[in-house]
Amino acid sequence: MLRESALPTGYPRCSPLRSRAADFVTVTRMPVLPDLLLVLGVLLVATLYASVGHAGATGYLALMALVGLAPSSMRPTALVVNLLVASIAVVRFSRGGLLPLRTLVPFLIGSIPAAFIAGGLAVSDTFYRPLLALVLLLAAVRLAGGAVRDAARSGATRAPHPAVAALAGTVIGVLAGITGTGGGVFLTPVVIARRWATARAAAGLSAGFILANSAAGLLARPASLTSLPVWLPAALVAGAIGALLGTELGMRRLSVPWLRRLLALVMLIAAVRLVTS
DSSP states (O other): OOOGGGSOTTOOOOOHHHHHHHHHHHHHOOOHHHHHHHHHHHHHHHHHHHTTTOOOHHHHHHHHHHTTOOHHHHHHHHHHHHHHHHHHHHHHHHHTTOOOHHHHHHHHHHHHHHHHHHHTSOOOHHHHHHHHHHHHHHHHHIIIIIHHHHHHOOSOOOOOOHHHHHHHHHHHHHHHHHHTSOSHHHHHHHHHHTTSSOHHHHHHHHHHHHHHHHHHHHHHOGGGGGGOOTTHHHHHHHHHHHHHHHHHHHHTTOOOHHHHHHHHHHHHHHHHHHHHO
């Protein structure tokens, strides 16, 4: 930043407070091109994830890991976008009759307090980075092949016992709180593998689960909201558009397997970057 004495004659002088604010923005802001690519990435991630009832936190975390954003900013940013995308997904799937509330509530009884407590834990980078890399790896495997197999599954389903659902919700809530995700990437495979819901009902179930846990994770650390990046408003607009497009795709049973595999590749690259940087 130029010193005041070095400014040209007639250049508007800033107060010390404004100067410090300008310094802060300059330091924390990223270049325009990465910002634009991140926003476009959020649009793609939100569209693909919303099609299966997810909000995309693992995808957003992968994008931010690729550009080297600090973990202190990654988690709250992913959760804020998650809240918006999951809210839209819940409304859309609920209107389509694909939000099984009686099955969802027991999961939330266990997951909300767990996500709140785990979300308030101070996790060091040395622990968070490999844990997030593992989550991204699992999500990549799930995204690349699981969605197609799940859509092809059929047969009778039966809701879990409330105690079993609450226990599963507690375990997944802890993982969601620590990693800064909504937990859908853990919930959906379990629900479908145990035949607790059809693939389409599992999408609505996951959307409600993610919404509640994302809110709990943010409430656990409200101070983290001061670390949000400057490109977040644009990302929220992109996320909202992606959520509308994705839920429309999901409710029409359209499949985009090649795009999902491409996103899985991005996640794998991000996972490698996390453990090697």
